[in-house]
Amino acid sequence: MGSLAEIDWCDTPLVAPTPNTEVEREIRNHLGFPLNSIAYLVPVPWVAWTLATNMQQVAHISGRLTDLITLIVSMENSCRHCYGATRSILRLTGYSEKRISQLEEDLYQSELDERTLTALSFARKCARSDPRPDASDLAGLAGAGYSREAIAEVAYVATNACYSNRLATILAIPPNDIEQLEKNPLSRLLRPLVRVLLEKFITRAQRKNVSKFQPRAAQPGTPRLGGKLIDALHGSPTAPMLECILEECWQSPHLSRRTKALTFVVVAQALNCPVCTTEGRQLMELEGWRRDDIDHLLRYLSSDQLTPFEARFIHFARDTVNYKVPDIQYTARRFVAGLKKEEIIEICGLVALANWVARLSIILEQSR
Amino acid sequence: MNAVLPILLAVALVLLLAFLLVRARRRIGRLRAALNSASLELQQVQMAFHRFAPRRVVEEIIRQGISIHGERQEVSIMFVDIVGFTKLAERMEAEQLVEVLNGYFECMSLAISQHRGYVSKFIGDGLMALFGTPHSNRWHALDAVWAALAMRAALKDYNASLESRNLDPLEIGIGIHCGPVVAGVIGNQQLMEFTVIGDAVNTAARIEAQTRFHQVDILISQAIRQQLDEKFRVRELPPITVKGKREALTLFTVESYADRP
Structure with missing residues (x-):
């Protein structure tokens, strides 16, 4: 775990990108904007879609908490790609550099409320899983006021970040384009506008996720993965x-x-x-x-x-x-x-x- | 004259305030830079420490000081030593000896880390490695024996390079045992280390010492043997009594593994 600049990241991706494919176009239409990471994954559509749709449609925790969980877990896993991208999203959506730095330096010294800290601490434990969290951790979350459904979503977001982190890290996917957008002086000047646009795109993609991922009828008696x-x-x-x-x-x-x-x-x-x-x-x-x-x-x-x-x-x-x-x-x-x-x-x-x-x-x- | 004086005083006051403001801002800037630098240094120290102890242990030390409790864990412990090191040291120049030892430690450490082991400490020409801590690993005994076989192969290559430079080849003894230990940060304010303590550690060291007696390079205990399958070719040795143990130990030497992991 270290700051963004200290992460030792291989410069050469494990596979070359495959640009201009049908899957990439579909994903771009779904999201409303291009993602540079997708070109590294499109030969296997389920892997590409899973990374592209990780803007979780959660119902019991806030979007802000999902962003913070993703930041903490990506930092824990030292994923240059996801950590940088989440950091930029937080900056673009209104988080100050000072608040992010506080979180990075010491979670417990940050200005976050006790309830959020409990969720972030649990997320970090999910990322480490050494030892894996147990019933007492779940009780801690319940004690902090999280409902059963909210706890499941906190775990879902944290472990989904573990998925993205592993995928991006093993494949050594280069930093996300959103980091350039965040550093661009023009977008800094127009930050309120960028923020509105970004939130609009994310909400739109989340809505589309709901129609893409429809519940399926399970066949009784047949073992199912998960x-x-x-x-x-x-x-x-x-x-x-x-x-x-x-x-x-x-x-x-x-x-x-x-x-x-x-x-x-x-x-x-x-x-x-x-x-x-x-x-x-x-x-x-x-x-x-x-x-x-x-x-x-x-x-x-x-x-x-x-x-x-x-x-x-x-x-x-x-x-x-x-x-x-x-x-x-x-x-x-x-x-x-x-x-x-x-x-x-x-x-x-x-x-x-x-x-x-x-x-x-x-x-x-x-x-x- | 009466009208000029208040104006002059007001200007002087404004100038004084501006001067104080600039000075205060500079001071704050310097303090902020010092704080950032200290914070960066602290982060670097924390990162360096993460290499020697589990993250949660480092965080507990930062939050609560060094008086933390150890954890009881089941681990495999490996001791490695160079056979006949004293004679070797007598035959070599000091600089050459250091170079040979560094190359040897590098080969051994790589084989250990590639099999999920952790070099806990270097003891003269020997080392102690742990499997199953800092990260828990249910297959720690298997990994330890695979690592030992990889070390044997790595030493063969290293010896070839030594012989090409007209240097004597090295011989090693490896002893492996598993059992419950207490893992934690042990030491004082001046010197701390993440290590393990317990009877299993002493037993592993005694087993390593037996490699000279049996003239084999890898020796494992019965507890390790029980965790290996038939793909490991092992040979049982006559029971032997070692210092500090009332009962005789049954040891096995590992000859090979049918598949390469």
């Missing part, structure tokens, strides 16, 4: 978003379902998430794994059932749970050598999503 989480988020606009993202990841053709189930289980085990481990195991069984083989795999991280690629991949997936930015960017380069662009992007999206889901599962502690 099924319990989606149920726990019921009543929040985030539930159909997460459901849609998980389903599209599952249907995407670049990695096998077997590999996807394996990734979810290994990351869930690394993060000590029993619910996600159980769900992942069910999916592995559907993909032909025997229970004994899964037990052996989770105990010894090896199995004769693993392909040579999977045997390497599980170790890479583990490395994405706790990392230092230069290390994970270096490890990723070694791991993806020789793979296709689509596979690389899906791998990055998959490990980021597995981290998101396993961290978010803390909200299930509320249901118990």
Whole structure:
């Protein structure tokens, strides 16, 4: 964790951008403005859409709190791309440099109220997950006046930021264009106008998110990835978003379902998430794994059932749970050598999503 | 004359006020710069400290001072030492010895960190590495043994480079054990370190010392052996009594691993 200038960030992205695609145009129309990061992701549409639509449509917490959570988590994860972008959004939407610096230097010395600080502290714990937050953290949030739905949304926003941070960090996506906009003297002069426009675009994109991510009818009795989480988020606009993202990841053709189930289980085990481990195991069984083989795999991280690629991949997936930015960017380069662009992007999206889901599962502690 | 005096006084007063205002602003500017610089320095110290202790520990120290409690954790502890270092030191010039040692430590540290280990301290020509702390890791024993095998391979390459310079190759002994320890920041105001204490640490050190007796490079305890699968080729050694232990220890030497992790 350090200030923006101190983050050690690889200058060369892991994959080259793919400009002028149909998906990029669709996303630009959806958002109302271009995002430079999208060109690095469009070969795998679900990964691109997940990053593009991370302006969460929340119903129980304020937009300001979601921005602050994203800032704190991105700073915690030292994600140059997301941290810089969120910082610029806060500046453009009225936060002074002084207030942001206070937050960066010491959360507890900032001028924020106790309620907001409790939420930010919880968000930071979700980002670290070492150890993962527990029932006492949830009780702390409830004590600060957050409803059950609001707590779920705080966790959703924090863990969604973990997704974006991992994706941008592993792929070493360059800083977001919005940083240039914020530094531009003309936009500084016209800040009130820029602020109105930006808020309008974000509100419009959030409205469009609602129509894009419609709740789906679940088939009873069929194991679903993140099924319990989606149920726990019921009543929040985030539930159909997460459901849609998980389903599209599952249907995407670049990695096998077997590999996807394996990734979810290994990351869930690394993060000590029993619910996600159980769900992942069910999916592995559907993909032909025997229970004994899964037990052996989770105990010894090896199995004769693993392909040579999977045997390497599980170790890479583990490395994405706790990392230092230069290390994970270096490890990723070694791991993806020789793979296709689509596979690389899906791998990055998959490990980021597995981290998101396993961290978010803390909200299930509320249901118990 | 009567009319000029008040004007002069008023002008002088305005000038004095302007002077005081400018001086105060300059002073505030200097103070702000000093404060920013101090804050930046503090951030840098905090960042440097993050490399040696978990973030939450660093934050607790900043908020509450150094009197914090340790945490009980299950970890794997590895001790590594150069065999016959004293003789080696006698044969080499001091500068050359330092260069050889630095190169050796770099190879070993890299193999350890690539397997999620953390070099806790360098002890002369040896080192102590931890797996499972500062970040919790349920597969710490596996990682420790994979790291040991990677260290063996790294040393082989390093020795090749030493031999090409007509220098003697190095031999090492690695001892690994796992068990509960107390992890935390230990020390005083002058010298603090994030480390672990407990019987498991002493046992790991004793196991490493046995590598000379058994003439093998990697020795693991029964507790570590239980966490390895059949892909590890290990050989059981006769039980041995070590200092500080009433019961004899059953040790295993690790020969190879079927897949490369």
